[in-house]
Amino acid sequence: MGEALAMDEFDYVVVGAGAAGCVMAYRLSASGRYSVAVLEAGGPDRNIFIKIPAGFNKTVYNPKLNWGYETAPGPHIDGRRIQFPRGKVVGGSGSINGHLYVRGQSADYDMWAQLGCRGWSWDDVLPYFKKAETRGNGGGDAAVRGHDGPLNIQDQRDPHLLSDAYMAANEALGLRRTPDYNSGNQEGTFLYQQMMKDGRRWSPADAYLRPALQRPNVTLIQHALAEAILFDGKRATGIRYQRGGAQVEVRARRDVVLCGGAINTPQLLQISGVGDPEWLRDIGVEVKHALPGVGKNLRDHYAVRISALVRGTGSLNERSRGLRLVGEVLRYAVSRKGLLTASPSHAGGYFKTREGLETPDMQLYFAPASYAAGAYGVTDLDTKPGMTLGCAQLRPESKGWLKALSADPRAKPEIQPNYLADQMDRDALLAALKYMRQLLHTPPLKDYVLEENFPGARVQTDEDWMAHARASGSTTYHPIGSCKLGTDPMAVVDPLSMRVHGLDGLRVADASCMPTMVSGNTYAATNMIAEKGADMMIREAA
Numbered sequence: 001m002g003e004a005l006a007m008d009e010f011d012y013v014v015v016g017a018g019a020a021g022c023v024m025a026y027r028l029s030a031s032g033r034y035s036v037a038v039l040e041a042g043g044p045d046r047n048i049f050i051k052i053p054a055g056f057n058k059t060v061y062n063p064k065l066n067w068g069y070e071t072a073p074g075p076h077i078d079g080r081r082i083q084f085p086r087g088k089v090v091g092g093s094g095s096i097n098g099h100l101y102v103r104g105q106s107a108d109y110d111m112w113a114q115l116g117c118r119g120w121s122w123d124d125v126l127p128y129f130k131k132a133e134t135r136g137n138g139g140g141d142a143a144v145r146g147h148d149g150p151l152n153i154q155d156q157r158d159p160h161l162l163s164d165a166y167m168a169a170n171e172a173l174g175l176r177r178t179p180d181y182n183s184g185n186q187e188g189t190f191l192y193q194q195m196m197k198d199g200r201r202w203s204p205a206d207a208y209l210r211p212a213l214q215r216p217n218v219t220l221i222q223h224a225l226a227e228a229i230l231f232d233g234k235r236a237t238g239i240r241y242q243r244g245g246a247q248v249e250v251r252a253r254r255d256v257v258l259c260g261g262a263i264n265t266p267q268l269l270q271i272s273g274v275g276d277p278e279w280l281r282d283i284g285v286e287v288k289h290a291l292p293g294v295g296k297n298l299r300d301h302y303a304v305r306i307s308a309l310v311r312g313t314g315s316l317n318e319r320s321r322g323l324r325l326v327g328e329v330l331r332y333a334v335s336r337k338g339l340l341t342a343s344p345s346h347a348g349g350y351f352k353t354r355e356g357l358e359t360p361d362m363q364l365y366f367a368p369a370s371y372a373a374g375a376y377g378v379t380d381l382d383t384k385p386g387m388t389l390g391c392a393q394l395r396p397e398s399k400g401w402l403k404a405l406s407a408d409p410r411a412k413p414e415i416q417p418n419y420l421a422d423q424m425d426r427d428a429l430l431a432a433l434k435y436m437r438q439l440l441h442t443p444p445l446k447d448y449v450l451e452e453n454f455p456g457a458r459v460q461t462d463e464d465w466m467a468h469a470r471a472s473g474s475t476t477y478h479p480i481g482s483c484k485l486g487t488d489p490m491a492v493v494d495p496l497s498m499r500v501h502g503l504d505g506l507r508v509a510d511a512s513c514m515p516t517m518v519s520g521n522t523y524a525a526t527n528m529i530a531e532k533g534a535d536m537m538i539r540e541a542a
Contacts, residue, residue, distance in 0.1 A: 008248075008249070008250055008251060009238075009250070009251040009252075009253060010035040010036060010037040010219070010250065010251070010252060010253065011028075011034035011035045011036065011252070011253045011254045011255075012024070012028050012034060012035070012036045012037070012252060012254055012255055012256075012257060012537075013036075013037045013039065013238060013239050013250055013251070013252040013255075013256050013257070014028075014036060014037065014038045014039070014257045014259055015039050015226050015239060015256065015257065015258050015259060015260055015265075015268065016038075016039070016040065016041075016092060016258070016259035016260040016261065016264065016265075016510070017038050017039075017040035017042075017090050017091065017092060017205065017209060017220065017259075018087060018091065018092020018093055018094055018204060018259060018260075018261060018510075019092055019093065019094045019204050019259075019261075019510070019511075019523055019526040019527055019530070020259035020261075020509050020510040020511070020526055020527070020529065020530035020533075021038055021040075021092070021204075021209075021257075021259035021260075021510075021530075022038075022091065022092075022094075022204035022205055022207070022208035022209040022212070023132075023204065023208050023527060023530035023531055023534060024036070024038075024257055024259055024509065024530055024533070024534050025038045025208065025209055025212040025213075025218055025220075026150065026208035026209065026211060026212040027530075027531065027534035027535070027538065028257075028534055028537065028538065029212050029215050029217050029218045031538070032215070032217060033541075034217065034254070034541070035217045035218075035219070036212075036217060036218050036219070037219045037221060037250055038209070038218070038219070038220050038221065039221050039224040039226055039239060039241055039250070040089075040090055040220065040221070040222050040223075040224060041088055041223070041224060041225045041226070041264075042065065042087070042088035042089035042090060042092075042222070042223070043064075043089060043090070043222050043223055044089070044090050044222065045089050045090040045091045045095045045203065045205050047059065047062070047064075047065060047089075049062075050065075050089075050091070050095050050096065050201060050203070051200050051201055052200070052201070052332070052340050053099060053194065053196055053199075053200070053201050053340065053341045053342060053343060054339060054340045054341065054342045054343075055201075055340075056096070056097070056098055056099075056343070056344050057344075059095070059096040060085045060096050060097070060477075061083065061085055062096070064089075065087060065088060065089045065095070065096055066085050066086065066087065066088055066096065067085070067086045067087075067088045067263070067264075067412075068085075068412070069083075069084040069085070069086055069263060069412055069413075069415055070082060070083050070084050070412075070415070071084050071415045071416060071417060071475070072414050072415060072416040074416075074417070074418070074419050074420075075418075075421070076398075076418070076419060076420040076421050076470065077302075077419050077420060077470045077471075077473060078470045078471055080471075082474055082475055083475075084263075084415055084475055084477075084479075085477060086261060086263055086264070086477075086479075090205050090209065090220070090222065091203040091204050091205035091206075091209070092204065092261065093261070093477065093523075094195075094203045094204040094205070094523060095201075095203045095204075095205060097477060097523065098343050098344040098345065098477075098521070099194050099195040099196060099201050099202075099203075099343060100192045100193070100194060100195075100343055100344075100345060100521050100523075101133075101151075101153045101182065101192075101193045101194065101195050101521075101523065101524050102181070102182065102192075102193075102519075102520030102521040102523075102524055103129055103182045103184075103518075103520070103524045103525065103528075104186075104518035104519040104520050104524070104525055105184065105185070105186050105359050105360070105394075105518075105519040106122035106184035106185070107122075107358070107359050107519075108122075108395075108516070108517075108518045108519050108525075109121055109122040109124070109125050109518075110122050111516060112485070112495075112514075112515055112516065115486060115488075115515050115516070116486050116487045116488060116491075116495070117485045117486055117495040117515060118495060118496065119495060119496060120485065120495055120532075122184060125528055125532060126144065126184075128528045128531040128532045128535070129144075129146065129524065129528050130144070130145065130146035130149070131146060131149055131531055132146060132149045132150065132151045132527050132528065132531050133145065133146040133147075133149045133151045133152075133153050134146060134147055134148055134149050134150075134151065134152050134153065135147060135153055135154070140180055140182075140183075141180065141183060144180075144182075144183050144184060145180070145182070145183075150207035150208050150211070151195060151202065151207050151527065152195065152196065152197040152202045152207070153193050153194070153195060154193065154194055154196050154197070155191065155193055155194075156191045156192070156193075156194065156346065157337065158337055158338065158341070159191055159346065159347070160313075160315075160316075160346060160368040161313050161314075161368075162310065162313050162315065162366075162368035162387050162445075162448060163191060163346045163347040163366060163368055165444045165445045165447070165448060166189075166347050166366045166387075166389075166439070166445055167189045167190070167191075167347055167349075168443075168444050168445070169439045169442040169443065169444065169445035169446070170189035170349050170351075170364075170439065171189065172442050172443065173435075173438065173439070173442055175187075175188055175189045175349055175351050176188045176189070177189055177190065178190050181193075181350065182524075186350040186359070186360055186519060186520070187350050187351065187352075187359070187360050188349065188350065189347065189348070189349035189364075190347065190348060190349065191346065191347050192343060192345055192346060192347065192348055194341075194343055195523070196341065198336055199332065199335075199336020199337065199340075199341050200336070204527070221241075221243070221250075223243055223244070224241040224242070224243045224248070225241055225242045225243070225409055225410065226239050226240075226241045226260075226268055226409065227240055227241060227242055227247070227271070227409040228240045228268075228271065228272045228409075229256060229268065229269070229272035229274070229506065230249065230251075231272075231273075231288055234289065234502065234503050234504060235503070235504040235505045235506075236252070236255070236256045236503060236504070236505040236506035237251055237252060237256075237505065238250050238251040238252050238256065239252075239256060242409070252505065254505070254541065255505050255506065255507050255537065256505060256506050256507070257507045257508075257509060257533075257537075258483075258506070258507070258508045258509075258510065259508075259509060259510045259530065260510065260512075261479070261510050261511050261512060261526075262298065262402065262479035262480050262481065262482045262483075262510070262511045262512040263402055263413065263415060263479060263482070265482070265483055265508055265510055265512045266294050266295040266402045266404075266482040266483050266512060267295075267402065267404050267409075267413045268409070269291075269294050269295075269483070269492075269500075270283075270285065270294060270295060270403070270404040270413075271283070271285060271404050271406075271407050271408075271409055272285075272288070273285050273286050273287055273288030273289065274288060274289045274291055274294060274500065274503070275290075275291055275292070275294035275295060276290075276291075276292045276293075276294065276295070276296075277290050277292075279295070279403055279404070283404055283405065283406055283407050284407055285404075285407050289500075289502055289503055291492055291500070291501060291502065292489070292490060293483070293484065293489070293490035293491055293492045294482070294483060294492055295401050295402040295403050295404075295482050295483075296399075296401050296482065296490055297399055297401075297481040297482060297484050297490065297515075298399060298400045298401050298402050298415070298416070298417055298418075298479060298480075298481055298482045299396055299398070299399045299400075299417065299479070299480055299481045299516075299517050300396070300417040300419070300475055300476070300478050300479045300480070301363070301392040301393070301394075301396065301475070301476040301478045301517070302392060302393070302396065302398075302417070302419040302420065302425070302429075302473050302474070302475065302476070303365070303390050303391065303392040303473060303474055303475070303476045304390065304391060304392075304429055304432075304433060304468065304469045304472060304473040305365075305388055305389065305390040305391075305454070305472070306388070306389050306390075306433070306436050306437065306440075306452060306454055306455060307370040307371070307382075307386055307387065307388045307389070307452070307453060307454040308370075308386060308387055308389075308440055308449045308450070308451060308452045308453060308454075309370075309384055309385065309386050309449075309450040309451050309453050310385050310386055310387050310448045310449060310450060311385065311448060311450050312448060313368065313385065313448050314385075315368050315369055315370070315385040315386060315387060316339060316342065316367070316368055316369035316381060317369055317370060317381045317382050317383070317384065317385050317386055318385055328340060342369075344365075344367060345365040345366060345367055345390070346366055346367055346368060347366040348363065348364045348365050348366055349363075349364040350362065350363055350364070350394070350519070350520075351364070351435070353427075353428045353431035353432055353435075354427075354428075354431065359519075360394065360519070361393060361394050361395065361428055362391055362392070362393060362394060362428060362431075362432045363391065363392050363393075363394055363519070363520055364389070364390070364391055364432070364436070365388075365389070365390035365391070365392070366387070366388070366389055366390070367387065367388045367390075368387050369381050369382075369386065369387065369388060370382045370384075370385075370386025370387055370388050370453075370454075371388065386453070387448075389436040389439060389440070390436075391429065391432035391433065391435075391436060392476050393425050393428045393429060393432075394517070394519040394520065395516060395517045395519060396419075396422070396425050396517060397421075397422035397424045397425055398417070398418050398419060398420060398421040398422045398425050399417075399418060399421075399481070400415075400416040400417045400418030400421075401414070401416050401418075401482075402414070402415055402416075402479075402482045403416075415479075417475070417479065419473065420469070420470065420473075426466060426469070429466075429469050429473075430462055430465055430466060430469070433465045433468070433469065434465070437452065440452055454472075455468045455472070476521070478511075478517075478521060478522040479511065480511045480512065480514040480517055480518075480522055481511075481512065481514050481515065481516070481517070482512045483500075483508050483512035483513060484512075484513060484514065484515040485513045485514070485515050486515050491515075492508065492512075492513075493507075493508045493513050496536075497536060497540070498513070498533040498536055498537070507533065507537070509529055509530050509533030509534070510526060510529065510530070511525070511526045511529070513529055514529070
């Protein structure tokens with residue numbers, strides 16, 4: 001990727017080259033009428049483990065690719081701090097995440113519309129999901145799935161024996177096998193769909209940014225840390241950023257578009273003087289526009305896991321060592337198949353934790369692999385053959401905040417997701433944990449289980465399970481909501497235009513816009529928000 005710095009004024013200045021920013025660059029520049037600058041605080045996505053799908057645990061905590069955030073101590077999770085990775089590289093978190101593609105339920109978006117986000121119901125957003133995707137190896141109902149978009153979405157070609165047994169056990173407990181959980185109706189068990197192409201991760205940089213950079217009207221500026229939004233009264237006019245020890249200003253003739261995500265977008269707004277006046281005064285920032293919702297409503301999926309030792313299956317633990325790993329590397333080099341194409345989660349499910357629910361409230365994860373002390377996906381695989389089962393409540397009631405602690409853009413903000421603050425969240429997790437143990441005792445999965453080794457048989461009572469949840473649960477890397485769409489007093493972004501309420505020339509289109517959590521991994525919804533937001537802007541400019 002080259003860089004061109006000949007211009008210091010563009011029609012659009014996009015902050016962040018991640019899931020949303022790459023879409024903006026591609027769509028806003030497509031007509032050739034408008035120039036677009038994309039500022040990215042990180043560097044190029046050349047790390048080999050970014051391209052290899054199974055390289056997830058080599059990228060997600062790599063300090064060269066990561067902002068290195070952690071949460072504030074959680075009052076309901078034993079006061080623990082949790083590492084909170086966000087991508088600091090071209091492609092953003094889409095270059096280091098688990099590359100699973102999950103849209104959520106149709107009811108999620110209908111709820112957005114009911115909350116006042118007119119134009120964001122399932123029927124409204126479905127065309128943008130379809131516009132974005134291509135089903136890489138076929139399948140899917142053309143009424144709800146796309147076939148010629150930039151994102152390549154594929155089904156797993158080589159499911160593990162344990163994944164099949166896991167799904168069969170779910171079926172034995174009454175959870176149907178669903179042919180496409182991305183159709184709007186999620187309930188059931190399935191193999192996860194992946195953002196891959198020809199056996200390689202297909203990141204937002206691959207899908208959107210690289211094609212956009214072939215156009216003369218798109219400029220990517222890397223290692224550019226945004227430190228302030230520039231204003232003329234109530235109109236945003238550009239961005240001041242740091243690069244190579246120097247301060248540089250870039251001007252936007254039309255709009256500044258914030259695509260930094262649920263952490264970086266509200267932080268930039270706050271240090272630029274847009275937010276809760278009391279919070280801004282605490283860090284010595286002049287209030288340029290009072291908007292109390294900036295940084296509020298932060299939510300994340302909190303996952304809790306169990307694992308078991310297994311026999312007779314060739315789990316990924318054995319295949320990741322010694323001569324077997326050499327064989328897997330050779331297999332991947334020749335066929336782009338095998339261990340190195342694996343996602344952190346292979347199979348999963350959506351189910352209802354209690355009677356009376358209209359739609360599922362729990363997401364299940366499964367991997368034919370296990371990790372030391374249950375540390376899922378962040379350390380080397382365990383030395384003994386194993387498997388991991390995980391769960392996360394789909395729409396947590398617990399919510400927290402994102403608060404800048406300094407006017408310095410390099411200072412890490414306070415991230416408080418407030419996990420398990422709400423009793424409803426705790427009750428749902430408790431039911432799911434018991435269900436996962438039941439899966440371990442259900443054929444055919446039971447036939448492979450030697451013993452549950454995490455947390456183990458010592459955990460029996462509800463109190464034991466909740467102690468396990470508090471002590472071992474973690475983020476699923478899905479922060480949303482800190483600059484929510486809406487029309488209520490705490491809303492930050494206008495759902496009809498993506499403009500920041502009360503300001504001109506400033507829009508937000510990323511995961512921070514989600515008013516409530518979607519039912520599953522958040523990449524697909526973030527991509528859709530950017531597709532829809534770009535379309536709004538193009539229509540307005542025409």
